[in-house]
Amino acid sequence: MASxxxxxxxxxxxxGVKAVNGLNLxxxxxxxxxxxxxxxxxxxxxxxxxxxxxxxxxxxxxIGEKVVNHLPPKDRDIAMVFQNYAxxxxxxxxxxxxxxxxxxxxxxxxIQKRVGEAxxxxxxxxxxxxxxxxxxxxxxxxxxxxxxxxxEPQAFLMDEPLSNLxxxxxxxxxxxxxxxxxxxxxxxxxxTHDQVEAMTLxxxxxxxxxxxxxxVDTPQNLFDKPVNLxxxxxxxxxxxxxxxxxxxxxxxxxxxTFADIKLSIPDSTFTDKPGLDQYVGKKIILGxxxxxxxxxxxxxxxxxxWATLPVKxxxxxxxxxxxxxxFLIDAPPVEHKDTVAAADSGEDEEASLxxxxxxxxxxxxxxxxxxxxxxxxxxLVVDTHNLHFFDSASGLAIGHExxx
Amino acid sequence: MTERLDGPQDPPADVAGGPSTGPAETPQRKRRxxxxxxxAIAFLLPAALLxxxxxxxxxxxxxFRSLFDATGTGFVGLGNYTTIFSDAGTLTTIRNxxxxxxxxPIVVTTIGLIFAVLTERIRWxxxxxxxxxxxxxxxxxxxxxxxxxxxxxxxxxxxxxxxxTTVHDTFSSxxxxxxxxxxxxxxxxxxxxxxxxxxxxxxxxxxPVLVPIVGVKPELLPGDAQPAKAPxxxxxxxxxxxxxxxxxxxxxxxxxxxxxxxxxxxTVEAVRDGQVAATATTAEDGSFSFAGLPAGSYVVRLPxxxxxxxxxxxxxxxxxxxxxxxxxxxxWVWAGFAMVLIAAGLAAIPRDALEAARxxxxxxxxxxxxxxxxxxxxxxxxxxxxxxxxxxKVFDLVFIIAPASVQPQANVVALEMWRVSxxxxxxxxxxxxxxxxxLILVLPFMIMNIRRFxxxxx
Numbered sequence: 001m002a003s004x005x006x007x008x009x010x011x012x013x014x015x016g017v018k019a020v021n022g023l024n025l026x027x028x029x030x031x032x033x034x035x036x037x038x039x040x041x042x043x044x045x046x047x048x049x050x051x052x053x054x055x056x057x058x059x060x061x062x063i064g065e066k067v068v069n070h071l072p073p074k075d076r077d078i079a080m081v082f083q084n085y086a087x088x089x090x091x092x093x094x095x096x097x098x099x100x101x102x103x104x105x106x107x108x109x110x111i112q113k114r115v116g117e118a119x120x121x122x123x124x125x126x127x128x129x130x131x132x133x134x135x136x137x138x139x140x141x142x143x144x145x146x147x148x149x150x151x152e153p154q155a156f157l158m159d160e161p162l163s164n165l166x167x168x169x170x171x172x173x174x175x176x177x178x179x180x181x182x183x184x185x186x187x188x189x190x191x192t193h194d195q196v197e198a199m200t201l202x203x204x205x206x207x208x209x210x211x212x213x214x215x216v217d218t219p220q221n222l223f224d225k226p227v228n229l230x231x232x233x234x235x236x237x238x239x240x241x242x243x244x245x246x247x248x249x250x251x252x253x254x255x256x257t258f259a260d261i262k263l264s265i266p267d268s269t270f271t272d273k274p275g276l277d278q279y280v281g282k283k284i285i286l287g288x289x290x291x292x293x294x295x296x297x298x299x300x301x302x303x304x305x306w307a308t309l310p311v312k313x314x315x316x317x318x319x320x321x322x323x324x325x326x327f328l329i330d331a332p333p334v335e336h337k338d339t340v341a342a343a344d345s346g347e348d349e350e351a352s353l354x355x356x357x358x359x360x361x362x363x364x365x366x367x368x369x370x371x372x373x374x375x376x377x378x379x380l381v382v383d384t385h386n387l388h389f390f391d392s393a394s395g396l397a398i399g400h401e402x403x404x
Numbered sequence: 405m406t407e408r409l410d411g412p413q414d415p416p417a418d419v420a421g422g423p424s425t426g427p428a429e430t431p432q433r434k435r436r437x438x439x440x441x442x443x444a445i446a447f448l449l450p451a452a453l454l455x456x457x458x459x460x461x462x463x464x465x466x467x468f469r470s471l472f473d474a475t476g477t478g479f480v481g482l483g484n485y486t487t488i489f490s491d492a493g494t495l496t497t498i499r500n501x502x503x504x505x506x507x508x509p510i511v512v513t514t515i516g517l518i519f520a521v522l523t524e525r526i527r528w529x530x531x532x533x534x535x536x537x538x539x540x541x542x543x544x545x546x547x548x549x550x551x552x553x554x555x556x557x558x559x560x561x562x563x564x565x566x567x568x569t570t571v572h573d574t575f576s577s578x579x580x581x582x583x584x585x586x587x588x589x590x591x592x593x594x595x596x597x598x599x600x601x602x603x604x605x606x607x608x609x610x611x612p613v614l615v616p617i618v619g620v621k622p623e624l625l626p627g628d629a630q631p632a633k634a635p636x637x638x639x640x641x642x643x644x645x646x647x648x649x650x651x652x653x654x655x656x657x658x659x660x661x662x663x664x665x666x667x668x669x670x671t672v673e674a675v676r677d678g679q680v681a682a683t684a685t686t687a688e689d690g691s692f693s694f695a696g697l698p699a700g701s702y703v704v705r706l707p708x709x710x711x712x713x714x715x716x717x718x719x720x721x722x723x724x725x726x727x728x729x730x731x732x733x734x735x736w737v738w739a740g741f742a743m744v745l746i747a748a749g750l751a752a753i754p755r756d757a758l759e760a761a762r763x764x765x766x767x768x769x770x771x772x773x774x775x776x777x778x779x780x781x782x783x784x785x786x787x788x789x790x791x792x793x794x795x796x797k798v799f800d801l802v803f804i805i806a807p808a809s810v811q812p813q814a815n816v817v818a819l820e821m822w823r824v825s826x827x828x829x830x831x832x833x834x835x836x837x838x839x840x841x842x843l844i845l846v847l848p849f850m851i852m853n854i855r856r857f858x859x860x861x862x
Contacts, residue, residue, distance in 0.1 A: 051759075051763055052762075052763075053759050053762070053763070072762070073759075073762045073763045074762060074763070074764075074765040074766060074767065078763065079763065079764075080759075080760065080763045082756045082759070082760060083756075084754070084756055085756075086754065086756030086757050086759065086760040087757070087760075088757055088760070088761070088775060089757070089779065090778040090779060090781075099761070099764055099774075100764035100765050103764060103765040103766050103770060104765055147760075147764070151764070151765075
């Protein structure tokens, strides 16, 4: 086991395309680090550079204190799990698992012991004599995992290992991956474009965009304190609602106004977000998580003091445990480059309806007891303690530690 | 099944026109799936007829004909077949075919594999592949003519020997004067001694050595040869090797005359008590001198290597090398085909599996040996079997490349079949027997290939 440190790592492809741009990242010993970002953000390239499958154009990568820039993959002591499993089709499951050990000239009994253990851990014992072609997707995925496990490497690298599985299997494999990491405690770098996977699996999550690191933090911190519009829009499902609003300070304290709505801001926000008071009287971009809404009718006492927002429900998505309420805000959609980039690639749950015209389509996640129906008028309450404010020019979160 | 299909069509009146009314027009008769046997036969007939005329009948007739003698009237049973295995000439052809089958497919497949793997990684892969594939566009006949020229004995005409002699001469200079010899007679200061030329009297320092040589072919005299100079008496042991012949007559034997040329590039040895004490090479005017030689008397010797013929390469079209030479031409023609097929197979190998192997700790060679080749094995097998069939049938290359004098040594079954039946033998009984023999040899590989294709289809 080892830590992996990337220092100013660049990857420039022929033609001058910069896939990874000055990436600095420290993956601690035993940590589960998830690299997440929309497709083409350079996350897979970064992983393949750690693996040694791509040349490093600039900077330095070290695994366990050793600079590996010029080491071939076989000398880096890492194991990789590929998206489409990359099993050796001409070998049985057993041979697939043992291949890496055989190449390392390990004694036969040791190979058998390790293969047996891994097969047991992954429930592959009955398939050892089969060829990959005779396995289902989930089984192949487990063989690919097993091939990494038997090697007992310094680090696991996983390149979207679950994306070829069906939704239900993906959820259960996600859980298995978590337990596996708990049990083995091996440093893991995991690449995915699925922010749900990133949130559930990662000890820390690294958000990349266009080869540039956006934010590295725990999943909860990414969700609660996104560093900029891109991270705010990319993490979380349904995505955060944005609107261009004006910050005003009136008689009853500070407030944000947009469309014809005015949300008052608690004073604590200004202490939490230093620098926010400088934006009073200016345009900012306001972000509200769908989960910070609640139906006024079914909200309990905890919603006391929350601001109320009367809306007309356009569409409801009933998920059983909760309802996504889609409604229109009479303000133009935020056209900041970061929100566009985040929406392009993220979960396309409510990819903008062309019907909405010059209005923003917002989502509120309310309790299933709310009985909200399409076409109804509904009073929503908003937890104003969790409002997110972004600079309308730079897209950076106002008052975030990293932006001070 | 039939009932279910018939069911909805029972009330034909409901359906007015449309494509589905076809079968419904004859609801009473027992209907089948697909066309009637008559239609089937009508469609099969042209193909069956052509196959029968061009394939089945010739095979059957060949079998029949192979049981008769040259005239076609006397039944000899399996006599022709026993002739195949008892006649020394046909046994040579069988031996040659065996060499072909063992060597050619392996070489072609290996070279094709190497080219395919290498072209995957180079920049101008397409151009390279095109060039390697080009021989396929040349007819085997033309390829034969080309290689007949390539294998020409004289380095001036044959590419193969030109390359060989050039390479050979780079490493060992062979400035030979074949058939040159010392001037004979008692007057001559030198004599022939087992191919070498030695001075009759031991030579001393300060006393020039004259080595008159005759019998140098004018075309072998180097262009840079200068007129020889009579050696001056110097300090060391020195002398002159020259062509003791004045063009147009005149001149004195055993003396250097004005028009006589020196022989450059001769190796000269100073020998004392049977040991070579010093070696020198003659200059353009034929003069030589031994530097730093201890005083004393020496025998001056021109070793026999001076009088050997220049290296002329190999006699490719001779009886010993003819089969390897023709196999070389065959490889030239087919390597491109193998390369293209294997390259296509290579492109279909999943990149990830190779990368996974690299991460698993395989070196590039191990990746190639344990992942690439096994995954390529179906393609390799197809290429290999196709090549076996091609080598068994090889005819034109042997016919064109082998000169008439070595045809018996180069002969293969297919060529022998033609020679026996039409090319002078005029024994179509034996020819048919050879044809059937060839067919039996090819058949297993054909079946193998067909099986493969069928398995891939399902």
